[in-house]
Amino acid sequence: MEIKINNQTSPVGQAISRAVKTPVGASTGETASFEGRAKLDAALASTPEVRPEVVARARELVSKPSYPPREILDRIANLLAIELSRS
Numbered sequence: 465m466e467i468k469i470n471n472q473t474s475p476v477g478q479a480i481s482r483a484v485k486t487p488v489g490a491s492t493g494e495t496a497s498f499e500g501r502a503k504l505d506a507a508l509a510s511t512p513e514v515r516p517e518v519v520a521r522a523r524e525l526v527s528k529p530s531y532p533p534r535e536i537l538d539r540i541a542n543l544l545a546i547e548l549s550r551s
Contacts, residue, residue, distance in 0.1 A: 525531045
């Protein structure tokens with residue numbers, strides 16, 4: 465199962481994707497630069513704490529007896545079983 469996280473839909477995700485140019489742990493030979501911090505701070509400040517449309521969608525999904533689909537529950541159960549067997 466592959467989980468794709470779409471951080472590009474919010475102002476915060478957009479600011480992060482523009483600010484991050486070098487992979488973590490990569491060395492460019494330069495000192496640290498925090499140019500993107502102002503953009504990130506602005507995106508965080510402009511993001512509402514509660515998004516009514518997202519809350520309404522969550523309530524709609526949770527009220528459905530078929531959510532989440534059985535296939536998703538089975539996949540999550542399999543992943544949990546694999547992780548539990550490793551520990």
